[in-house]
Amino acid sequence: MPNISKINAVDIGNIAKVDGATSSTIAKVDGLDFVTFTGLIDTYTGAAAGYSVRRLATSATVLLRVRRDTAGGTGDSDEADVAYDSNNILSLDSAISNASVGVTATTLGQFLNVGTVGGTTYTNPDSLSGTASCFVDEWKDQSGNAKHASQATFANQPQIHSGTVNTDLITENGKPTIKLEGSSTVIIASGFSSLTEGELYTAVRWLGDTATRSGWKISTQSQDMHFPYLGGNVYDNFGSTSRRNFSPSVTLNQLNLYNTVSTSSEWTARLNGNIERTSATNTVTFSNDLNIGASLNGPVGHNFSEFILFDNSKSTSDRSGIETDMSTYFSTP
Amino acid sequence: MATVYLPVEPQLGMTSAERAEAIDAEVWALRRPDSVRSPQDITRYYYPRITHPTTGQVAIVGDTEENVRIHPAVDLTKLLELLPEVPQAEKDGLVMFIDANRGGTVPFGQLIPSTSTQLTEVEAEAEGWFPDPIEP
Numbered sequence: 001m002p003n004i005s006k007i008n009a010v011d012i013g014n015i016a017k018v019d020g021a022t023s024s025t026i027a028k029v030d031g032l033d034f035v036t037f038t039g040l041i042d043t044y045t046g047a048a049a050g051y052s053v054r055r056l057a058t059s060a061t062v063l064l065r066v067r068r069d070t071a072g073g074t075g076d077s078d079e080a081d082v083a084y085d086s087n088n089i090l091s092l093d094s095a096i097s098n099a100s101v102g103v104t105a106t107t108l109g110q111f112l113n114v115g116t117v118g119g120t121t122y123t124n125p126d127s128l129s130g131t132a133s134c135f136v137d138e139w140k141d142q143s144g145n146a147k148h149a150s151q152a153t154f155a156n157q158p159q160i161h162s163g164t165v166n167t168d169l170i171t172e173n174g175k176p177t178i179k180l181e182g183s184s185t186v187i188i189a190s191g192f193s194s195l196t197e198g199e200l201y202t203a204v205r206w207l208g209d210t211a212t213r214s215g216w217k218i219s220t221q222s223q224d225m226h227f228p229y230l231g232g233n234v235y236d237n238f239g240s241t242s243r244r245n246f247s248p249s250v251t252l253n254q255l256n257l258y259n260t261v262s263t264s265s266e267w268t269a270r271l272n273g274n275i276e277r278t279s280a281t282n283t284v285t286f287s288n289d290l291n292i293g294a295s296l297n298g299p300v301g302h303n304f305s306e307f308i309l310f311d312n313s314k315s316t317s318d319r320s321g322i323e324t325d326m327s328t329y330f331s332t333p
Numbered sequence: 334m335a336t337v338y339l340p341v342e343p344q345l346g347m348t349s350a351e352r353a354e355a356i357d358a359e360v361w362a363l364r365r366p367d368s369v370r371s372p373q374d375i376t377r378y379y380y381p382r383i384t385h386p387t388t389g390q391v392a393i394v395g396d397t398e399e400n401v402r403i404h405p406a407v408d409l410t411k412l413l414e415l416l417p418e419v420p421q422a423e424k425d426g427l428v429m430f431i432d433a434n435r436g437g438t439v440p441f442g443q444l445i446p447s448t449s450t451q452l453t454e455v456e457a458e459a460e461g462w463f464p465d466p467i468e469p
Binding site: 065067072076077079098099100137138150151152153154155156157184229233235245297 | 364374379
């Protein structure tokens with residue numbers, strides 16, 4: 001039996017009362033479950049920033065702002081905000097809004113003129129001459145702190161669709177993902193220098209190019225972060241004056257759940273819950289900028305599906321809960 | 334792909350960084366002019382820019398072989414104003430070249446003024462544009 005997630009197209013989570021009864025007290029309507037949405041960062045509080053291809057918070061409305069690329073044809077470089085779909089994830093069915101002048105498409109599939117995907121044929125209301133590839137201008141912060149990760153330079157933007165007709169979004173383990181590849185592809189968010197401790201969770205895959213020498217960085221420590229360095233070790237200075245390295249226990253060329261914590265008494269890195277490197281001695285330092293992607297000294301070659309930075313270190317039980325949620329959702333080992 | 338580093342001199346009361354940003358924005362406007370852009374558009378620049386670690390000068394990092402789309406409604410006014418050191422005859426030639434390719438493409442290498450310093454990656458490295466790579 002289906003569940004009820006919307007009434008008159010309004011998400012249940014946005015409805016306070018029905019006929020005077022608080023929505024959270026309503027279990028069923030006419031025998032159907034009354035489903036309210038609770039996101040990962042609703043359950044586990046203290047997110048300084050949260051970026052994902054799925055909805056992370058009840059308050060979130062938009063996942064991305066994107067630019068379609070028609071190589072100079074009709075509709076070239078028009079932009080639009082992209083929401084999550086009825087399953088709370090980015091898809092070709094996601095509604096678009098706040099689009100450039102002249103755009104009449106209402107879904108991402110129409111905006112890109114993707115053709116037929118998964119049995120659904122998307123119309124071409126903007127009369128594009130072909131299927132557009134799709135790049136990310138801004139990965140929206142769902143924490144409510146408005147620390148959106150942006151890229152205003154055309155040549156540096158991550159990609160979510162290849163531009164091939166009848167083709168779905170770029171995916172990892174069947175879920176959409178954000179592809180960052182090249183010597184200058186990077187997205188940047190700002191406003192993190194006041195953090196006194198932090199914990200990061202990301203679902204990320206290194207694409208296997210051994211020239212790759214970057215990943216992301218949020219530290220005033222001078223050296224680059226490498227995930228990995230030339231196909232070998234990981235070097236990570238997450239929120240720390242020290243950069244630590246380890247030989248990863250699993251291949252990075254698969255979607256993994258990577259977690260790091262930096263406090264005044266601990267620095268630890270985990271891959272899929274396994275401790276890779278830990279130290280009880282640490283000095284915390286967070287840079288103002290969070291860079292996800294290439295550094296000046298190293299190209300990027302990664303797919304990122306989720307990237308959540310907390311302003312606190314998590315308890316063992318909370319960490320377990322977050323790991324279970326992310327690994328289940330993204331099918332990481 | 335042929336990467337070229339184009340150090341930008343301070344001019345017109347602008348710092349190197351300000352002028353490089355303004356020129357980069359006008360390169361993007363070749364493909365998406367102000368007349369078709371929306372206020373909420375985020376994309377504003379075409380190429381990456383790097384800052385010299387000691388002098389603070391900024392260079393545009395272009396690709397001489399990249400075919401840059403020229404929008405039919407392109408307007409070169411602002412770009413030409415940003416290039417006061419370029420001889421008028423060369424500016425006139427650029428206008429004719431762009432006009433002839435509205436709706437088409439032109440290699441970025443053919444848009445670089447003769448007055449601009451052009452560095453290869455090796456030359457840029459020799460001139461200290463990259464910080465010493467601090468690698469493992």
